[in-house]
Amino acid sequence: MEESRPLDVAQQLTSTGDMDPEDLRRYGHQIVDWIADYLKNSRQYPVLSQITPGSIRLALPAKPPEQPEPMEQILADFEQTLMPGLTHWNVPGFMAYFAITSSGPGILGEMLSSALNVNAMLWRTSPAATELEQVALDWLRQMLGLPKPLFGVINDTASTGVLYALAAAREAIPDLAIRQKGMAGRPELPRLRCYTSEQAHSSVEKAIITLGIGQEGLRKIPTDSEFRMDVAALERAIEEDLAAGWRPFAVVPTIGTTSTTSIDPVPAVADICERYGLWLHVDASYAGSAAVNPDLHWILAGCERADSLIVNPHKWLFVPIDCSVLYTRKPDVVKAAFSLIPEYLRNAESQGDEVPNLMDYGNALGRRFRSLKLWMVLRYFGQEGLAARIREHLRLAQLVVKWVKETPGFELLAPTPFSTVCFRVHPQGLDDEAKLDALNERVMNRVNEAGHFFLSHTKLHDKYTIRIAIGNLHTNEQDIRALWAELQNYAQSELKVITSA
Amino acid sequence: MEESRPLDVAQQLTSTGDMDPEDLRRYGHQIVDWIADYLKNSRQYPVLSQITPGSIRLALPAKPPEQPEPMEQILADFEQTLMPGLTHWNVPGFMAYFAITSSGPGILGEMLSSALNVNAMLWRTSPAATELEQVALDWLRQMLGLPKPLFGVINDTASTGVLYALAAAREAIPDLAIRQKGMAGRPELPRLRCYTSEQAHSSVEKAIITLGIGQEGLRKIPTDSEFRMDVAALERAIEEDLAAGWRPFAVVPTIGTTSTTSIDPVPAVADICERYGLWLHVDASYAGSAAVNPDLHWILAGCERADSLIVNPHKWLFVPIDCSVLYTRKPDVVKAAFSLIPEYLRNAESQGDEVPNLMDYGNALGRRFRSLKLWMVLRYFGQEGLAARIREHLRLAQLVVKWVKETPGFELLAPTPFSTVCFRVHPQGLDDEAKLDALNERVMNRVNEAGHFFLSHTKLHDKYTIRIAIGNLHTNEQDIRALWAELQNYAQSELKVITSA
Structure with missing residues (x-):
């Protein structure tokens, strides 16, 4: 398609608009063919890129492009320069960390989302995106065998989800007014403690750091011979901490730990959370999706008592990254932790409770239309x-x-x-x-x-x-x-x- | 394409793999044509959806699909049921909030990213994604007329970026050991204060809440008749707070405020930050992109002295959401605030400093290949x-x-x-x-x-x-x-x- 180049660039030099839709059609078809061929022949690529550090950077110009460049050239550079530097995740030989899939229906969903470019921050900024998110997450809830009501929102990653969940847990502590007054310089506050297992994902600790609770505010409970949280040790730790003046506020068991995919005894942990008034957040990021197989509903035992729960359809449910679901039985608490409506975002629907404005349930305001790919995959x-x-x-x-x-x-x-x-x-x-x-x-x-x-x-x-x-x-x-x-x-x-x- | 339905579903019932690549090719072409037609005819859609709350939800089945469904049917439902409920952002009549564009080259970039599905958390998990992010952000830095060195990472939103920036600002306070010990129950800590203007975006306040600093830890400085931060008032506020025992730690001026796109006097704010040892974070989420026009380099005056700076190519640089750039002159401080490397993520390259592992510069572990669309648009x-x-x-x-x-x-x-x-x-x-x-x-x-x-x-x-x-x-x-x-x-x-x- 060499002959298209001058035309392409000439159009860019005179237009102040977007790429011509007919050009988008032509390149779009070309890329669809490339994608289909890539997935068909993906066994031919080395899974882990073998390039040396810095080689891609050196192969690219140090100065930015002044003039428009032809798309043919950009796509050729993608193939020749970038492809050898990619580690291939969407291929059969990828079995590191957790293997994930961007499935056909998921790719098609992302294509539509990227063209629509809607932001589902408020209901009115895209009613269909907000309502589809609620419907698709209710479908997923049913598939997983979890009882309603269960409010769900999609975040980019489980790291973000656990940050929001533990912010809600912090908000749920009575009488501390942390949202308003913060934690520093308040001698009347106790030190706060969250509990997880030694095998928990590092994102729990990152969330605790970000929230200002500090690494010492996370106590890692030992695990048994099968890498499951030792519930007796958990209870001892809570008692010890209470005696020493700490304020325990949350426990994070895991269903499918990162190293060994172990299943913490969530029902027993739930008992303890109830007894001590602690927020129960269950991290089922990886393994939760497996419960779409009804034979495996049992793995989520106890989650019907969780205050919050994360399941990542982008991990083992064939949805392209990013799509991490945060479920909660206490949406009001999550909202109390985060909702802040400036004048420029107020509107008729932001006053009442008839429809949710999903920006109220986390730190991020902007929200991609992620429910579309999930709905298409389901x-x-x-x-x-x-x-x-x-x-x-x-x-x-x-x-x-x-x-x-x-x-x-x-x-x-x-x-x-x-x-x-x-x-x-x-x-x-x-x-x-x-x-x-x-x-x-x-x-x-x-x-x-x-x-x-x-x-x-x-x-x-x-x-x-x-x-x-x-x-x-x-x-x-x-x-x-x-x-x-x-x-x-x-x-x-x-x-x-x-x-x- | 009615005749394809039984085939489609039959294949799904016997296969345990993905959609056949030839089906993906066929539907992909169909969707590319739909996208090109949509963008060509986008003036025909009502920009703000006129549906009543709940109507999309009611139009969709309450129960999840048990059996595979044909893609033709899914796409038909997308068009008939969802489209009327969309508020259209990528159309000429959208002039609410800030108008954004998912441009042709950006859409093509997202198509490739969604098929590759790489996670740029570690250098090795996709060297090209990590290095392209560094190169594309260095190009953007040059286009904006900012001096190097300036380290950049792409986040989903500016809300996430300001959270990370202010976490770094908190980390930069000497001797408080907040990452390790947290803030609660430590009588020796002073109360912390961050400053922004009354016209700042709500994300600054959300970040301060999330970080556990509390709403009272954010002081909103009055603005002048043109809605710009009053620097004399800022200085008075800092002096007052110091006298009252607060610990000021950061100031967040805005270049292009949300309501009126006003430009706070960043050079004067930078002087104050230097004098009092405060972290200077500049929010140029919306207007920063305008500096790719060399006539407007002046709008970023003072940003060469900022500790961190946000520019959103998904706002006014024609990149599909999400693509928010956090620049910092102090990547080591951001890393000190967030880096946490569990055993399962260690590798040869995670030890040294030769290449960055971008997961180290924020709370989120997973990172989409967002630099590709930015590179293609630039x-x-x-x-x-x-x-x-x-x-x-x-x-x-x-x-x-x-x-x-x-x-x-x-x-x-x-x-x-x-x-x-x-x-x-x-x-x-x-x-x-x-x-x-x-x-x-x-x-x-x-x-x-x-x-x-x-x-x-x-x-x-x-x-x-x-x-x-x-x-x-x-x-x-x-x-x-x-x-x-x-x-x-x-x-x-x-x-x-x-x-x-």
């Missing part, structure tokens, strides 16, 4: 289709578990309640922990360098642990078998390096 | 193309100013440094302020109900003020002339209603 797959996909990921994970258990020289390091397998290479006779750590790190790096798969690690009981996180819709049994073959292969070759060192 | 229009568009919006606003000044019965209520005009209908002989407020509210509502335009209001010196915010790339002189004709028309007809009442 409908396109349907609950049964979504459940079938979750079941398939569970099946693939159990295959890996079986292989790890059956194969000498491999060792499972945690239970596998969902689709993430934690294991290590552990050759018979090699029991030096430092050497085992080094061996496993080398094996994982070899896999990552080979380019077919991307794995990440954690540490469990101080042991270097390799994780296989299955969750991308394109991953199939052949991929898992190929990964397992690679792991066995590198385990052998790297063992030689380690033992000869 | 290149497609080029600095000269962007500047020409800003100049055109300024020209259109000055046309409106001229009409308001020349036309009896209209009154300008604030200066117009950018492209937002604040005025009211003020018929000769009608000086009852309550009646004038009622008249102007009625006139604005009539415009909004007619559907060609969407305007919003503010209050200035307690007077109901209509705002015309020009900023969408599709808005042209004809639109402005048509809007002016409507305003004159409704001013006359509503005056009759008011005076006969």
Whole structure:
């Protein structure tokens, strides 16, 4: 399409408007074809980018473009310069952290949202976006088997959601007037404490820091042999803190912890929260989505008693990032923590309670039309289709578990309640922990360098642990078998390096 | 495409994978055509949705879909059920709040980002996304005429950015150890105070609430006759507070306030910040982008001394929401406020300083590939193309100013440094302020109900003020002339209603 260039630029130089819709149509078709081909052939890309730090930066001009540039050239540079520097997340070989999927219906939804560019801050600034958000989140609630009423809003990430939830928890503490008076320089205030487990996601601690409660205001409760919060230890900690003059205010158990996907005993934690008057926030960011499979409704046991709960459809429900759902049974408290309506945002509907203005339920004012992609994904797959996909990921994970258990020289390091397998290479006779750590790190790096798969690690009981996180819709049994073959292969070759060192 | 339905659903029922890439191609092409037609014919839609609260919710099924549904049906429902409930932001008649644009190159960028679905939390999780973010933000810095070094990160909204900036400001207070110990229950801490103007955006106050500093910890400085922060009053307030034992820690002036787009005197505020050791955060969310026009570099005077600065390319630089840039001269302080690296996110590059891991500069861990759309917009229009568009919006606003000044019965209520005009209908002989407020509210509502335009209001010196915010790339002189004709028309007809009442 070389001939289009001068035209393109000439139009830009004389127009003060947008790209001509016919040009947008032409490039849009070109990009749709590129996307379809990319997803079709995604096994050809090295999953983890192998470039050296700084090389993309150096390959791009240091000075900004003065004149308009032809879209053909921009797309060519995207392909030639940027693509080699991308780590590919939406491919079958991505099994690091938690594998996610931008599914077809999700991509289509994002296309529409980006063209509409609506901001769902107030009901009136896009009634359909506000009401669809409420409807889609009520559908998801039903799919997860949770009782109503449950108010939901979509945020960008679970880090944002837990920040809002714990801000609400802080607001719910009676008589402290923190919203108005703040916390500093008030000798009458007690020190505040929130509780989570040693295995909780770092976002809980970040939220506590941001809220001004401080790292010492988060107490990390030990976990049992299966990495679940020790509820007796939680209760002891609360009693100790009360005796020492702390004010406990919230507990954050996790359903599907980041390292091992463990399930904290939420019902028992809920008992304690009720007894001591604490806000119960459940972090089900990763695993919550699995409950769309009715066989797994049990994983959310106790969540019907939670004050707030996070489930991320962008994690394991095939919705493109970002789409993190914060549910709460106390929307009034969340609103009390955040609502602030300046004159320029007042309108007839902002006075009453007939419709929500979703900006009232968090710190961010602007809100993308994220419910559209969620709605399209829920409908396109349907609950049964979504459940079938979750079941398939569970099946693939159990295959890996079986292989790890059956194969000498491999060792499972945690239970596998969902689709993430934690294991290590552990050759018979090699029991030096430092050497085992080094061996496993080398094996994982070899896999990552080979380019077919991307794995990440954690540490469990101080042991270097390799994780296989299955969750991308394109991953199939052949991929898992190929990964397992690679792991066995590198385990052998790297063992030689380690033992000869 | 009726015949595709059974095939579509049948495939969903047997597959455990994603939508077939060929289906994605087909629907993708269909949606691209829809988008091009939508933007071409966007004048046909009522800008402000006229539906009644709850009607979208009622039109959608209360129960979630059990079975997969055909994409044709989903797209038909989008068009028939959702479209009438949308307020249209990406159209020429949108002049409420601040008008924004999702431009052609921005839409194309979002399409690619949504398919790639990369998360730029760590350098390694997408080197190209991290490095492109640095390069594109350095280009933007140069376009704005700001000196280096200036570290930039993209957030979803300015509300998030100011939260991070003020968290860094809090972290920068020496010896208080708030990150570790928090603020509650520490009698040794002083009460903290941040300063902004009475005209500042509500997000400053929300951030102060979220950070646990409390509404009383934000002092709103009066403004002069042109709605600019009164610097002498600022200094008096700081002196008063110091004498009363408060600890001042930050000042937030605005370049382009929300109501009137006024420009606070940043150089004078910077002097005060230096004298008293306060963090200077400049909110240039709306107007900062205008400085891509070199004639307007002066608006950012003083920003070279700011500790942090926000400019929103999703506001007036034609990038789809969300894309808000937080610049800082003190990235180490922002990092000190937020960085927290759990084991499962450690890797070779997270140890050193060779490349940034952008998750370290805020509360949110997950980060969409937002730099791609920004890079595509900057290149497609080029600095000269962007500047020409800003100049055109300024020209259109000055046309409106001229009409308001020349036309009896209209009154300008604030200066117009950018492209937002604040005025009211003020018929000769009608000086009852309550009646004038009622008249102007009625006139604005009539415009909004007619559907060609969407305007919003503010209050200035307690007077109901209509705002015309020009900023969408599709808005042209004809639109402005048509809007002016409507305003004159409704001013006359509503005056009759008011005076006969």
